[in-house]
Amino acid sequence: MKVLFVRSYNHGVDYITQRQAQSLEEKGIQVVFYNIVGTGLKGYFKNIIPLRKLMQTEKPELIHAHYSLSGIVATLTFTSKPIVVSLMGSDVLSTNKLIFLFTRFLSKFFWSQTIVKSDEMYNVLANQKAIVIPNGVDLNTFKPRLIDEAREKLNWSSSMFHVLFASDPNRPEKNYALAKAALDKVKEHIPSIEVHFLKGLNTLQMVDHYNAADLLLLTSNHEGSPNVIKEAMACNCPIVSTKVGDVANVINGTENSFLVNFKADEIAEKISQILKQKTRSNGRENIQKLSSEKTAERIIDLYSKIIRRKIDYSKNYQRCSIGLWDTTIPNIKFDDKGVSNYAKMQLSLMKQYPRGEKGMNDWERIVEKMKSDGRSKAYDCIIGISGGTDSSYLLHIAHQYKLRVLAVYLDNGWGSNIAVSNIEKMTQQLNYDLKTFVIDYEEVKTVLKSYILAGLPWIDSPTDIAIKSVLYKAAAQYGVKYALNGGDFRSEGKQPLAWTYSDSKQLNYVVKKFSRKRLKNYPQLTLAQLGYYGLIKKIKAIRPLYYLPYEKKQAKQLLESQYGWVDYGGHHHENIFTKFAISYWLPKKFNIDKRIITYSAQVLSNEIVRDDGLALLENLPYDKQNIQTEIEYVIKKLDLSATEFEHAFKQPNNYFYDYPSYYPTIKKFSKIGKSISKLIFGFKPGIFEALDQDI
Secondary structure, three states: OEEEEEEEOEOEOOHHHHHHHHHHHHOOOEEEEEEEOOOHHHHHHOOHHHHHHHHHHHOOOEEEEEOHHHHHHHHOOOOOOOEEEEOOOHHHHOOOHHHHHHHHHHHHHOOOEEEEOOHHHHHHHOOOOEEEOOOOEOOOOOOOOOHHHHHHHHOOOOOOEEEEEOOOOOOHHHOHHHHHHHHHHHHOOOOOEEEEEOOOOOHHHHHHHHHHOOEEEEOOOOOOOOHHHHHHHHOOOOEEEEOOOOHHHHHOOOOOOEEEOOOHHHHHHHHHHHHHHOOOOOHHHHOHHHEHHHHHHHHHHHHHHHHHHOOOOOOOOOEOOOOOOEOOOOOOOEOOOOOEHHHHHHHHHHHHOOOHHHHHHHHHHHHHHHHHHOOOOOOOEEEEEOOOHHHHHHHHHHHHOOOOEEEEEEEOOOEOHHHHHHHHHHHHHOOOEEEEEEOOHHHHHHHHHHHHHOOOOOOOHHHHHHHHHHHHHHHHHHOOOEEEOOOOHHHHOOOOHHHHOOOHHHHHHHHHHHHOOOOOOOOOOOHHHHHHHHHHOOOEEEOHHHOOOOOHHHHHHHHHHHHOOOOOOOOOOOEHHHHHHHHHHHHHHHOOOOHHHHHHHHHHOOOOOHHHHHHHHOOOOOOOOOHHHHHHHHHHHOOOOHHHHHHHHHOOOOOHHHOOOOHHHHHHOHHHHHHHHHHHHOOOOHHHHHHHOOO
């Protein structure tokens, strides 16, 4: 993808845009620049024709303008290319009403997306097309060094305290008068203070200053997302800052750093406290999520979403030649024929679990084994049910083969009325016992809310963990050796680990971090428990639909005609929270469309043709008329405030590798792990399939 950066060049190269371009280029985006020279509207407007000529020469797929006046100039070229504009703070928060009105109008009607740097800017702009993406910090450049070493390099006295003011003191909006008033008060009892200014410095000099200073002081009247705060944090430099821009969110939880009101006495008190403690902060630990790399990933996600919406794919975009997998999917690779590694994984699974005569013979052997092992038990097997197509059809299959079944349902308070009714119809008509595990809803709220606040993609993974846990628990309780589920890779596909992975270790960490609570009764499945159920209790997980002829459309028709089963809509829409996670949270926040995986699998399984799959992807994944009502229902049911949800939705995206989990251990021992797990559980878990294909 080629992107044209439009930026001011009145003061030379802008470090922030230069570093952002570099981080994008490291991710494979080609960036070209148009540097605007000229001040005021008249000076900027002289650049319209030259900019248009450059667009015709370079032919970028997308224009990314930095600062509102650059966005206005890009708009007046009347380009047909999508325009993204990054607002820097002063163009939204300053008193220049004309620029603000222009900015607000264009962002609403002409710009494809507006990037703002803080919640404050977002609220002032009041535009649903705006998105909060703070500037990132280069953690490879800005990093801690020994304070004495940095001072020696700058020739600063080791017997003095050194305070670093965050900007040029002559810029009125930086409010140095307040800083000086506070410092004068500090000098009354700590006279040995020198003040230094962050102005006219190159990048390496700034690194030295952060590491040599006892603290960074910012007293600005307004800011967007000040990079000096993040750079100082990356160097573990303590901070005292007024409550401006996104500083409160950025430094939250950072030791030896303080947010203050616009009061000289309060600022002086915090400066004195830092100088007396003589300790650094833990800022680098807390700023990891705002690295340049992660910011670049968010911006690229945004570019991809805009380009896909306009059906104008970039040169770097590629779609699998035999499926629908494309470059929006993490770690995708293509061979010289355009076949993706995801398609190869799907074909590998189809080879491992063939249908037809061999699949039927394999399944019938499993049935005989289940009946033999269950002869002295009340049940031959456990089946986890949800009221959805796959698990309902599995009950039907089990009845055909005269298996004695205990149906197990996990009630987390989010099952739809249709799903619950389907469960009752199926179990009653087939005369199967039903055991329902009801989770304490207060804990359900705690867990799901924590995953939302953690900014993870698959916020319903705690439910997946709980379902597996109660299936094993029920099997162990009744002495049953087989737990069946309706998973089917041919109709569902295999999702990338980056989108869906989580485990009990991560669950407990996320809950403790974002709710400060400990779970007492929530069903979990640790590695030790998995070993116990597999090795000691010898419980095997079976997926019958891997072996049997199965097409979802035909299964639905059979269930409707034979049992009065009712279709609930899309894939996994039998659970209200799961539906919200799949249809709205993932695509709108992360640009993740799980339908790409599902339809790709169905194409390779000959359930649908490729062109039909492509046509289906053109539809929104959610009901545009009802989605706001559904969002409000989720917020209310989780006891989230609208502000909490909005903040969580706009915060930087995180993935499972941003929080502790069992994954590093599993990956380290994957070679022996997949052999042992297949022996214990009866199949090779999907995580090992993913690791085999490096996805």
